[in-house]
Amino acid sequence: MTSDYAHWETVPTRWKDNDVYGHVNNVVHYSLMDTVINEWMIRTAGFDPLTSDSIALCVESHCEYKAEVSFPDTIRVGLRIGRLGRSSVRWEIGLVRGSDGALIAEGHFVHVFVGRDTRRPVQIAGPVRTAMEKLETP
Template sequence: MTGRPKPDHRSAYVYFQTMTTRWMDNDSYRHMNNTMYYSFFDTIVNQYLIENGALDIEKSPVIGLVAETTCRYFSSIGFPSKINVALRVGHLGNSSIRYEIALFKDDDDVASAQGHFIHVYVDRESGRPTPLPEKLKSVIAPLQRAAT
């Protein structure tokens, strides 16, 4: 058995957005509810794609659908906190991308949580998988992590 994976450091990621927790993000245990972590994951991926011209949520002929997601929790986050949401691409396939995300609380160098989304890209009309558009691949290229 390999044991529990260790959290990543900030240096393992290439793109960051600062977001904040909200009062409503806390659950009755006074920490951020697990569903909120996925909300931060979803937000950074789609915000990056929209801001870089790879996704028009109304008109893009190719859209990404979540096929798999996971999150590992290492330390608690709650309101009020500043979260540095980190993004990288772990794998670029023919019609899919594995986005890897980490949440760093305040100025911490070690991730409080990390996980991934795998998006399968499909034709908006047919819903069938389709090769990644060149624009998307060019936007994603700076996020690809070096092979380890």
């Protein structure tokens, strides 16, 4: 499982993440996926969401839940790229329970890069594309 993803982040759950059923609520899974993707783009690929000529818009997201996780456990979030197109990228994410390594969820986000002002698709180029190519799965 861990070899299936090129990049990993460990994220602690928070007290407020648990819902009335005693486990981390589904919206937290999506938030973690989005956070790890964007943190990777900013820190590793050098993408600046505030000043870049292009921005990444989420046009599709999906999450399949496999097991529960609860505070105070940690979640390991694995990231890879399943498809890198001219202007779009399909991020694939695995969430693993820190305490025992169980797969708790798998999901994906599709981002389309568009011009900040035009909101029309633009090519993913330069250092961002080069960094993304390193996350592509065979």
